[in-house]
Amino acid sequence: MDFLLTATTPGQKFLVMFIAILLFVAVMGIVLWISDRPRIPSWVTVLGFLAPAALLLLFGLIYPAFLTIRDSFRDRSRSDFIGFDNYATIFSDAGFRTVLVNTALWVVLVPLLSAGFGLMYAVLVDRAFGEKFAKTLIFLPMAISMVGASIIWKFVYEFRPNQAGIEQIGLLNQILVWIGLEPQQFLLNPPTNNFFLIAVMVWIQSGFAMTVLSAAIKSIPDDIIEAAKMDGVSGFRMFRYVTLPSVRPAVVVVITTIAMATLKVFDIVRTMTGGQFSTSIVANEFYDQSFVFGQPGIGAALAVLLFVLVIPIILYNIRQMKLSEEQR
Incomplete structure (x- = not known):
């Protein structure tokens, strides 16, 4: 049975997947069979589920989290305890x-810009002609994998020298050439290259x-909207005093959810710049x-730091959801 833990070929991996599915079906079948037995105590049924x-x-x-926290206090060999040295290295x-x-820049800009564009889209296409078609186009990037979206935008940012006989294959640089400007290496020049990567995540979210x-x-x-119209409220004032306060709980959920996704983003940076x-x-x-780089201690410390950064966002999200439920 060692091949279950060391499967390498596609055939072995499919076999492991098939065995896992069978085990899942067997366990659920046993649980359902036990739950239908009239003489089985209720606590056994609860325990089975x-x-x-x-x-x-x-x-x-829980167990991997414990191992990660433990390794964050050890050296690269994971044998010697070195205290907070890995954390000190990260911050020094x-x-x-x-x-x-860079991470702070992503966590601030991506949720705010995504929520801002999302709210603008929602307001502009609400009850408009072709609403479903417009929403489908705007939502379409969510159906693309992060890696696929990164490859698409990597071609958009692609750079070629502005020389005779060399054509630009990057859309953005071709536009610059059309208007008489020099093409730019968007992904190579810090710190602006971070903003071009952030744009991909905003496009998706x-x-x-x-x-x-x-x-x-x-x-x-509808009665709130009608009452506001009777009071002469329309246009931007309708958005500011009626729409925005009414959707505030949803805005909070959107911002916190995207912030958590942004903290864990890996594919875009890995695919576009490595x-x-x-x-x-x-x-x-x-x-x-x-x-x-063979530094599992520092890697574990970064993983713990990532976990610590996510916790306040989750707690804030839960608190806001409870407040919105109480207001209802």
Whole structure:
């Protein structure tokens, strides 16, 4: 049975997947069979349903989290305890400080810009002609994988020297050439290259923001809108004093959800720059330190830092959801 843990060929991997599916079906069948037995105590039924989830949570999340926290206090060999040295390196080294600044830039700009564009789209296309078609186009980037979107935008930013006989294949640089400007290496020049990477994430997440906020706008009671119109409120004042306060809980959910996704973003940076040219962020640096540079201690410390950064966002999101439920 060692091949279950060391499967390498596609055939072995498919076999492991097939065995896992069979085990899942068998376990669920046993649980359902036990739940239908009239003489089985209720606590056994509850335990049968909760035990698989609890085991998966224990071995898939809690135990790895414990190992990660432990390794963050050890050296690269994972044998000697070195205290907070890995954390001190993260906050003192100039390269890691750049990573932290880049991450902060992503976490601030991506949620705000995505929510802003999503709200603008939701307001402009609400009850407009061709609303469904417009929303489909705006939401379409969400259906593309992060890697696929990164490859698309890497071609958009592609650079070729502005010389006779050399054609630009990057859309953005071709536009610059058309208007008489020199093509630019958008992904190689820091710190502006970070903004071009952020634009990709905003492009992807704006569709999600629009979908949630559009639903929130449609849920605004008609009597509130009619009362505002009778008071002479329209245009931007309608948006400011009626629409925006009504969808505030949805805006908070959108911002916090996108912020959590942004903290974990890896594919865009990895695909477009590989974390080079001062574009690396915490999630990418965690991978590099752990699997490229052979520094699992620093990689584990970055993973712990990522987890710590996510916790306040989650707590704030839960608090805001509770407040919105109480207001209802």
